[in-house]
Each structure stands twice: as structure tokens, then as C-alpha cells.
Amino acid sequence: MTRSYxxxxxxxxxxxxxxxxxxPGAPVLEVSxxxxxxxxxxxxxxxxxxxxxxxxxxxxxxxAIAHLSKLPIVDLRVSAxxxxxxxxxxxxxxxxxxxxxxxxxxxxxxxxxxxxLLKKAEQxxxxxxxxxxxxxxxxxxxxxx
Amino acid sequence: MTRSYxxxxxxxxxxxxxxxxxxPGAPVLEVSxxxxxxxxxxxxxxxxxxxxxxxxxxxxxxxAIAHLSKLPIVDLRVSAxxxxxxxxxxxxxxxxxxxxxxxxxxxxxxxxxxxxLLKKAEQxxxxxxxxxxxxxxxxxxxxxx
Numbered sequence: 033m034t035r036s037y038x039x040x041x042x043x044x045x046x047x048x049x050x051x052x053x054x055x056p057g058a059p060v061l062e063v064s065x066x067x068x069x070x071x072x073x074x075x076x077x078x079x080x081x082x083x084x085x086x087x088x089x090x091x092x093x094x095x096a097i098a099h100l101s102k103l104p105i106v107d108l109r110v111s112a113x114x115x116x117x118x119x120x121x122x123x124x125x126x127x128x129x130x131x132x133x134x135x136x137x138x139x140x141x142x143x144x145x146x147x148x149l150l151k152k153a154e155q156x157x158x159x160x161x162x163x164x165x166x167x168x169x170x171x172x173x174x175x176x177x
Numbered sequence: 178m179t180r181s182y183x184x185x186x187x188x189x190x191x192x193x194x195x196x197x198x199x200x201p202g203a204p205v206l207e208v209s210x211x212x213x214x215x216x217x218x219x220x221x222x223x224x225x226x227x228x229x230x231x232x233x234x235x236x237x238x239x240x241a242i243a244h245l246s247k248l249p250i251v252d253l254r255v256s257a258x259x260x261x262x263x264x265x266x267x268x269x270x271x272x273x274x275x276x277x278x279x280x281x282x283x284x285x286x287x288x289x290x291x292x293x294l295l296k297k298a299e300q301x302x303x304x305x306x307x308x309x310x311x312x313x314x315x316x317x318x319x320x321x322x
Contacts, residue, residue, distance in 0.1 A: 037213060044254045057220075058225065078231075080186050084206065085224075088223040122306075126303070164306075
């Protein structure tokens with residue numbers, strides 16, 4: 033038998049080409065299409081939410097793994113970009129996600145382990161497992177002075 | 178040559194197992210793992226952001242298609258659930274998304290066209306095209322009194 037969990041998000045039309053997205057207990061999000069697809073700027077879009085989902089999964093998975101492995105983290109920020117591309121004879125699709133973690137650790141001794149755990153986080157992330165895109169990981173590791 | 182666009186989201190560690198997710202110009206989101214994976218309740222999670230991305234894409238694609246087809250819409254709200262499941266010998270993965278639009282139209286005459294356009298929206302959605310999950314569409318169409 034397999035374990036399973038359900039996650040909910042509701043979208044409500046609020047006029048023209050805008051909607052609000054809700055998930056039980058979490059703050060309401062305004063969403064629109066990206067400006068290049070006739071939407072408005074300054075709000076979340078399906079595409080940026082998609083990249084946010086992959087990135088949030090990566091960082092939270094890494095934090096869990098680092099905690100289990102007792103790796104001390106000084107600072108961590110992760111940039112991520114998703115490439116939306118129109119294939120030959122196909123519709124638009126997000127084909128690639130570039131994930132660039134900037135991790136600051138306390139000691140040079142931890143560098144190799146940190147690199148290994150970053151790779152492991154990418155490979156274990158539930159959302160990476162759920163998408164068709166290739167995920168490219170380009171970590172940068174610094175040691176705090 | 179294919180057209181492509183890049184979409185960005187940054188994740189910043191803010192202590193313990195929490196992060197903030199940002200995308201240029203959009204409001205900052207607090208994120209955590211779901212409570213059943215040692216996270217905290219009341220914020221967005223990678224899983225709910227994933228379902229939100231699919232749902233936002235569906236509703237915005239439908240609004241664009243309905244606008245082009247001059248279908249009058251009275252009201253529209255879309256519930257969506259993502260099923261996270263651990264496969265045999267594999268990690269967790271979102272395997273299925275159930276999308277339930279509740280669409281209110283002005284006239285019975287438009288019902289068949291509305292149904293067709295809802296299906297078309299699901300098939301054209303960029304995010305549906307980008308995920309491994311099966312997307313199940315279960316529309317309900319009402320006519321305003």
C-alpha cells in the first residue's frame with residue numbers, strides 16, 4: 033500500500049483576466065498571466081508560482097537534510113529560473129529549471145559534504161520528481177570569515 | 178527557432194525550516210513544508226504552490242479562451258487538489274491533479290460551448306503541459322436564474 037496526501041488550492045475569478053488563489057489557512061494570492069501573455073505585472077503568475085514551488089521544495093528539502101546531517105548553515109539563498117519554451121508543433125512548456133543555491137557554511141571542512149547534500153536535496157525534492165523539466169543545479173559555496 | 182521566456186523566483190532561508198519566496202515585483206511569500214512533513218501550518222508549501230500554479234494556469238487560460246470566443250461568464254471558481262503519493266521503490270511525487278471548475282453562464286444555449294472551452298483550456302495550459310501528473314477535469318456548469 034502507498035501513502036498519499038492531498039493538497040488544495042482554489043482559484044476565484046475576480047474580473048477581467050485576474051484571479052485570486054487560496055489554500056486553506058494561507059494568505060490569499062492575486063494572480064495574472066505574465067505581461068507577455070496579456071496579463072498584468074506586479075503579481076504572481078502560474079509560471080512564477082511553478083518556479084517558486086520547485087525552489088521552495090529544494091530549499092526546504094535541503095534544510096531538512098542539513099538538519100539531519102548536522103551541517104551548520106550560516107546563510108542560504110537560492111535563485112531559480114524556469115524556461116518556458118514552445119516546442120516544434122507543440123504548446124508552451126517549462127522545459128528547464130536552473131537552481132543556483134548560494135550557501136554560506138562555517139568551515140572549509142564541510143564543503144564536500146555540503147555539495148553532496150545540495151545534490152541529494154535536488155534529487156529527493158517531491159516537486160522536482162513531479163515535473164517534466166530538466167533541473168540543473170549550480171551551487172556556490174562560501175565559507176564565512 | 179523557438180520562442181522562450183524566463184521566469185524567476187528566489188528562496189531565502191529565514192531560520193529553522195522556513196523560507197521566504199520572492200519573484201520580481203510580486204508580494205513576498207512565507208513558505209514551509211506541510212505539517213505532515215515537519216513544517217508549520219498557515220503558510221504556503223511547495224505542494225500547495227504547485228497546485229496553485231496548475232489552477233491559476235487553468236483559470237487564466239480559460240478566461241483568455243472565453244474572451245476570444247466571446248462566451249459571457251457570470252461567475253467562476255475552480256477547486257483543485259493534488260495527490261502526493263509515494264510510488265513503489267520511488268520517492269514522493271504528485272501523480273494526479275483534480276480540477277473542478279464551477280462555472281456560471283448566462284444562458285443554457287452556451288452550455289456545450291462552455292464545456293468545450295473548459296476542456297480546451299485544460300489541454301492548452303502551459304503548466305499542465307509541464308508536469309507528470311494526470312490532470313482530471315470535472316466541470317460543473319450552472320445557468321444564472
